[in-house]
Structures are given as structure tokens and as C-alpha cells.
Amino acid sequence: MSENELNICKPERWGIFSGTERPFLIAGPCSAESEEQVFKTAKALKENGIGVFRAGIWKPRTRPDCFEGAGSEGFAWLRRVQQELGMKTATEVANAKHVHEALKAGVDLLWIGARTTANPFAVQELADALAGTDIPVLVKNPVNPDVDLWLGAVERLQRAGLTKVGIVHRGFSVYRHSKYRNAPQWQLPIEVRRRYRELPLICDPSHIAGNRAYLQEISQQALDLGFDGLMLESHICPEIALSDAQQQVTPAALKKLIDNLVVRAFDSTDVSYNENIDELRNRIDQLDDELLNILSQRMRMAVEIGRYKKQKNITILQAGRWEQILEKVFRAGEQKGLEKELLEKVFCAIHEASINKQTEVMNELKN
Ligand code: PEP
Ligand code: MN
Secondary structure, eight states: OOOOGGOOOOGGGGSSSSSSSSSSEEEEEEEEEOHHHHHHHHOOOHHHHHOOEEBBBBBSSSSTOOOOOGGGHHHHHHHHHHHHHEEEEEEEEEEEEHHHHHHHTTSSSEEEEEHHHTTHHHHHHHHHHHHOOOEEHHHHOOOOOHHHHHHHHHHHHTTTTTTOOOEEEEEOSSSOOSSSSSBBTTHHHHOOOOOOTOOOOOOOHHHHHHHHHHHHHHHHHHHHTTTEEEEBOOOOSSOOOOOSGGGGGOOHHEEEHHHHHOOOOOOOOHHHHHHHHHOOOOHHHHHHHHHHHHHHHHHHHHHHHHHHHHHHHHOOOOOOHHHEEEEEEHHHHHHHHHHHHHHHHHHHHHHHHHEEEEHHHHHHHOO
């Protein structure tokens, strides 16, 4: 799939968002639990300026004893939200039956959940069921950090003729949660943006965070990275939510969060800004050139060492020496204000490349 082949329509033309400005917002409870919970939440969200209401009708829960959604009965509640509040509605679909029911019920936007995106058979089934419609569909990232699998799902929908397609970044599963429930690994949505600049990109801070305390910082970061919109979970009474209680906020708290967001422009026509930024970027480009020169010198040095070790019949890896290098780098880096995490990543990558180079040298037939 090349960028030219993507036939994507921008969110402002999906017919569900009233404004044309980012961030495009979708909010609502994790699951539709009852008519009262759906309607009260939707009404409060509407009063707080939200136009697109999300609610899971079917919930893919990890354990069988968790609340798995109200099921088809909930469509009548979403219908009421459309009719009485004039809001658009969104729900998750995971198989062809879900698609048929959601289309029949007149839901305005569908999303494909993270567990479903990870399964190409399921995504193809959805694409086949959706063929012939042009309902907006959002593809959540697969639970595993695989950009191709994520974009593969987009491609399946595209081939089915859908043009109102976007993706949702909701973070990636980890064995042990650190601060967040799902690791954001921002470099993945950034990579998607690099490949397909036009593909609408929405962030789901609720499922990244797993805790309402972090929603603001994640939402802001997404906007600063140029995301087009946000999908946030909001419940009229989060404490008693039947799923994802900790990460949901009241409609009032959601409004506060949105009001606190700073929406920065992609670009500026200001002449002095453009001159200054060009100069700063030139300096970055020069530094990148220097980095490249130094890297290439270091690689040549690794080859030289590899040849010498080969001649003397010495192993490539000396754990003690590597340990020493890392310690020295961390100490010196700290004084220069560089974070250990960055140094570890950069130097491990350099060391690995250097070992690979030396292995090549060792295995050369003759020198
Ligand atoms: C959801 O949006 O409630 C949901 C189940 O999300 P995900 O597929 O990202 O886990
Ligand atoms: Mn949820």
C-alpha cells in the first residue's frame, strides 16, 4: 500500500463532527450499561459540547466473569441519544453479526477494537460485512506493537471501498503495567504518520492511561504530536462503572480536561517564525551530520578491532569491556544532562551494530 493508493476522506467530511477544527472529539462510557446510564451520560456530554457519543454494546473482556456489555438491547438507547439529543453515536464491532446489527440500528461510526485488529481473519470478515457502505470506521492499534498489522487492517477496509477510515492509538499491552495500563510507544503512531500523512489519527488516552489521573497529560501529548482527535471515556458516575471504572471521568471533568488543552498550530505564516525555525533546523541538520560522521568513524574502528581480534583469535564480545563502556557513558551522560534511558537505547543499538560488523569480519573467508 503506498500513500497514493490510500483513498482517505478527512474527518471534517465524515458527516459526524460538527466543527472542522482539530481536535475532533468522541466521548462516552466504556460500555452501554442501561438506558438511564447511557442517556444521562450523553445528555451531560452534549451540554458540555460533545457531539459524538461512544458506548460499547459488546465488550471484549479479558475474563469471562467480567461485564461483557448489554448487547443488542443497547441499540435502542443509542437511538434515543440520536433522536432526543441530536448526537452522533459510535460503537465497537468485532464480527459480521455486530456490523449488520449496528448498521441496521443506524449507528454513525464504528470502531474496531485492539484485540480484533490483531486478527486479520476477523478484520477481513468486518471489511466484507462493511463493503458497499461508507460508514466512518476507526481502527484501533493491535494489542501488540506492529505497525504493519495496524495498517493492514486499514488496507482491508480500503479495499472494501471504505473511504472514511481513521486509526486510534490506544497503547500496547505490556506484561507488567508501569505508570500506564498500556505502553504508548509514541514512535508507532509517529511512524504511521510518516508513512501516511493523510490518515486521520485519533488518540484514546483512556485506554493508554488506565487511570483518570493521566488523561490530561496524554491528551496534550497527542495534540502536540499532531493527532487529529481524541476518544475519551466518560461516565455519569465513574465509580460504579461496570467496566474500566478507574479510567473514566464525569462529563464535567471531561469538559475541564478539554478546556485545559492547548491546541497548537501545525505551521505558521509568520515570517520571523519561519526564519528562526529554519535557522534552528539548520543547526540540527549540522549536528545530525556530525553524528553520522562520528558513527561511521566508530563503525570503521569496530571493523579494525574485529580484524585484530580475528588475527589474535579473540572472541568478539567481552562482557566486562561492554559493562565498562556503559558505566562510563552513564556517568558522563549524567553530567551532560542526558537521560539514562536514551543513552541505554542509543548505546545498545550502537554496540549491537558493532558486534554484527565484527561478526561479519570474523566470518570473512580471507583478509
Ligand atoms: C474500548 O474502547 O472500550 C475498548 C474495548 O478498547 P480497546 O479495544 O482499545 O481495548
Ligand atoms: Mn474501555
